[in-house]
Amino acid sequence: MTMAHTLTPTADPAVDVEDVARLLTEDGERVADRELDPWVADVDTTALQSLYRDMVLVRRVDTEGVALQRQGQLGLWAPCLGQEATQIGTARALRSDDFVFPSYRETGVIHVRGASPADLVLTWRGEEHSTYDPAAINTAPLQIIIGAQALHAVGYAMGIQRDGTDQVAAAYFGDGATSQGDVNEAMVFASSFRAPVVFVCTNNQWAISEPVTVQAKYPIAGRAPGFGIPSMRIDGNDVLASMAAMRWALGHARRGEGPAFIEAVTYRMGPHTTSDDPTRYRDPEELERWRRRDPLLRVERLLRSLDAFDDEFAADVAADADRLGSEVRAACLGAVSRAPIGVFDHVYAEPHAGLDEQREHFAAYLDGFAGAEGTSR
Numbered sequence: 012m013t014m015a016h017t018l019t020p021t022a023d024p025a026v027d028v029e030d031v032a033r034l035l036t037e038d039g040e041r042v043a044d045r046e047l048d049p050w051v052a053d054v055d056t057t058a059l060q061s062l063y064r065d066m067v068l069v070r071r072v073d074t075e076g077v078a079l080q081r082q083g084q085l086g087l088w089a090p091c092l093g094q095e096a097t098q099i100g101t102a103r104a105l106r107s108d109d110f111v112f113p114s115y116r117e118t119g120v121i122h123v124r125g126a127s128p129a130d131l132v133l134t135w136r137g138e139e140h141s142t143y144d145p146a147a148i149n150t151a152p153l154q155i156i157i158g159a160q161a162l163h164a165v166g167y168a169m170g171i172q173r174d175g176t177d178q179v180a181a182a183y184f185g186d187g188a189t190s191q192g193d194v195n196e197a198m199v200f201a202s203s204f205r206a207p208v209v210f211v212c213t214n215n216q217w218a219i220s221e222p223v224t225v226q227a228k229y230p231i232a233g234r235a236p237g238f239g240i241p242s243m244r245i246d247g248n249d250v251l252a253s254m255a256a257m258r259w260a261l262g263h264a265r266r267g268e269g270p271a272f273i274e275a276v277t278y279r280m281g282p283h284t285t286s287d288d289p290t291r292y293r294d295p296e297e298l299e300r301w302r303r304r305d306p307l308l309r310v311e312r313l314l315r316s317l318d319a320f321d322d323e324f325a326a327d328v329a330a331d332a333d334r335l336g337s338e339v340r341a342a343c344l345g346a347v348s349r350a351p352i353g354v355f356d357h358v359y360a361e362p363h364a365g366l367d368e369q370r371e372h373f374a375a376y377l378d379g380f381a382g383a384e385g386t387s388r
Contacts, residue, residue: 026224026231028216031276033246034255037304039312041251046243050255056319062103062250063310064328066095069119070307071332072131073281075339076118080285084343085135089116093248093280096306097213099123100253101273104261105181110167111150112160112182116213120183124148128335129342138346158184158191161210165197168206168270179264180208187218189234190226198270202239205269209260210235212272213247215279220292235272247275248306278304351377 032044034051054062069091076088091098098119105111105124113120118131121143130143134153141152154160164182171178188194189212201208212231216223223231235242243259245252253275260271278301282289314320349356355370 026227026229028276030230031244031246032252032256033249034251035246035249035309035313037248037309039309039314039316041313044252044255046259047245047252047255050258051251054251054254056314056317059251059310059314059317060319060324062099062254063307063314064331065099065103065119065123066250066307066310067328067332068335069095069099069122071336072118072122072339075336076132076135077281077285079132079340079343080135085132085285086137087135088285089118089283090279090281090285091116091118093278093301093306094213094215095119096250096310097211097247097253097275097277100250101181101183101211101257101275104254104257106178106261108149108176109179109181109261110164112164112167112180113150113153114157114160114184114188115153115155116185117153117183121148121150121153124150126150127342128338129346131339132343133346136343136346138348158188158193158197160184161188161194161197162200164208164210165201165204165206165270168201168208168264169204171207172204177265178207179261180206181211181261182208183211183213185218186212186214186216186223186227186231187221188212189231190218195238198235198238198240198272201270205267207264207267208270209257209264210240210270210272211257212274214274214276215247216277217279217283217289217293219283219287220289230274232272232274240270240272242272242274244274244276247277248304248309250306250310277306 032047033042034044034047035041073091076085077090079085080088098117102120102123111120111124121130125148126143133139134142145151151160151163161182161184164180168180171180184194200206214223214231218226230244232242232244241263243256245256247253256273260273263271280298280301311320352370352374355366358366
């Protein structure tokens, strides 16, 4: 069964973006939801300010990432503009010992998990295999293969079961990934083995240039119960609903009751990546409609209604964002690229004859460029 909303077909097959559970309207009004309210009863004004601060910081990192790519400092960037509430709300619900399996767009999630400014950009600069140490922040490397991380998360969750702990694995993926076999296979295994895993589907309405209405005529959250997995469909631009849903899902998994599924309905305000031009396939009016649902603005409006948002607070948050943005830029511009042969370093923990042979072949290839300007093994 599903929580909060019964997901049944209607006469109109188009996916209804308003058929979602929420706690905060786009006007910043706090509304009640009997299923969600208990999970955020402890979120006071100070906590709301902290959630807002995190969202502003992530938006600044995202802006910096796009600028750095346009300036030729990054090879690619996957913007998360408009998806800050889903990422911050769900990530803040996680325990530090839970393990996260992100896609390539979860900048806010890895920020909350403890990624450094360099961790946020060096992968996209091609400087490291995965930038951050997965064991240090309990977060797997960013996954480029669509949907593959869902299987990884379930495998990890089955390992948790054998370890006998109450950790939970969390897999983040987009609406497009739900059309991949990997995600569906992962849900089969998760349900069959009652694995402690939470699936977070960020439905941002577009799988590159394909709208979600092409691949899902009805809400994506409605698929999970078919696998025996309870699901919830929420307003992904509502940070409180995102946190509440994730706490519900984590609690379900942590109690040994098996996997849970969240569909967070939000919108990708920017391009799929910086190599994409969304003006070729997206209606500008649609973009404007979602701009009015801005996840940061609705929290600001709530805080103002609580007399918890003034010029001093705004300036303090802006200063923090400027500081982080500067650190991200400095980490990118200050990065020193390794010699090409360094690609073979740290591939295996132990010596490997096959890798040694490949290194020799590559070294010989590089020697063929000896003397060329700027070329070094």
